[in-house]
Amino acid sequence: MFEEPIRRRGLFSLTPLIDVVFQLLIFFMLTTTFMHTQLLTVTTPAASEGGLPQDANVVEIWLMADGSTRVAEKPVTADGLGAAVKAALGGRMDLTVSIFAEKGSRTQAFVAAVEAARLAGVKNVATAKVDKFKP
Amino acid sequence: MIEFDEPRRRPPYETMVPLINVVFLLLIFFLLAGTMEPSEPVKVALPSGQIDDKNSRLPATLYLEKDGFVWLGKNMVPPELSGLMVKGFMKEEGTDRIAIKADQDAPADALLTLMEGLRKAGVKEVTLQTESAR
Numbered sequence: 001m002f003e004e005p006i007r008r009r010g011l012f013s014l015t016p017l018i019d020v021v022f023q024l025l026i027f028f029m030l031t032t033t034f035m036h037t038q039l040l041t042v043t044t045p046a047a048s049e050g051g052l053p054q055d056a057n058v059v060e061i062w063l064m065a066d067g068s069t070r071v072a073e074k075p076v077t078a079d080g081l082g083a084a085v086k087a088a089l090g091g092r093m094d095l096t097v098s099i100f101a102e103k104g105s106r107t108q109a110f111v112a113a114v115e116a117a118r119l120a121g122v123k124n125v126a127t128a129k130v131d132k133f134k135p
Numbered sequence: 136m137i138e139f140d141e142p143r144r145r146p147p148y149e150t151m152v153p154l155i156n157v158v159f160l161l162l163i164f165f166l167l168a169g170t171m172e173p174s175e176p177v178k179v180a181l182p183s184g185q186i187d188d189k190n191s192r193l194p195a196t197l198y199l200e201k202d203g204f205v206w207l208g209k210n211m212v213p214p215e216l217s218g219l220m221v222k223g224f225m226k227e228e229g230t231d232r233i234a235i236k237a238d239q240d241a242p243a244d245a246l247l248t249l250m251e252g253l254r255k256a257g258v259k260e261v262t263l264q265t266e267s268a269r
Binding site for chain 2: 014017018021022024025028029031032033034035036037038039040041042043044045046047063101102103104105106107108109110111112114115118119127128129
């Protein structure tokens with residue numbers, strides 16, 4: 001008599017779905033980054049050192065070639081930088097902090113100095129590069 | 136004669152279900168937890184910092200390598216010349232905001248030379264990218 005109708009499988013094939021999901025997974029695994037970056041705004045310096053304020057209302061941070069840092073000519077440790085800047089300011093936020101980077105100093109030290117000045121509450125942060133530390 | 140029960144046939148897709156669950160979970164994790172960034176011309180180790188000046192305007196990003204060379208897009212230039220080339224680069228990128236990704240071991244004088252060049256090109260402020268120290 002009649003042929004029995006062909007029974008369809010209960011589940012449709014999952015293989016293409018799994019293929020696509022795996023592709024997506026591998027794509028996101030390769031392209032995503034988990035590093036959280038921050039932004040630090042810095043005013044660009046004028047071309048010459050003469051452009052910096054040289055009067056008494058300045059706290060100077062020196063970044064030395066050997067990696068050390070000086071605040072108002074006194075050597076400070078990396079951990080003590082923030083406290084030293086605060087002490088040198090003595091609560092006067094209208095002062096300018098000038099950061100002088102000696103030839104050979106590194107970007108990490110520069111960022112630390114800018115942040116120390118900003119965290120101390122200073123609005124004016126000036127920067128300049130110099131060849132050699134002049135006390 | 137002893138008759139054994141025939142082992143029950145499992146549906147063929149049943150074993151795949153936990154696998155699909157895990158893969159979906161991983162997919163959703165990477166979708167939510169990660170962020171996508173454009174590919175970089177050079178690898179730089181960012182300096183660590185605490186301050187985050189949030190800014191929604193997209194900047195054009197310059198890279199400062201460990202050896203002091205500056206990358207504008209796909210071009211590498213010494214820091215002294217970067218100021219001259221940055222105007223064209225900013226026009227190309229369609230922004231007046233500049234972000235610098237500087238290596239933590241890059242010479243600070245190269246960074247300052249670059250920033251002086253940017254000042255000459257009319258950029259008053261730049262943002263340095265740092266990595267969260269926390």
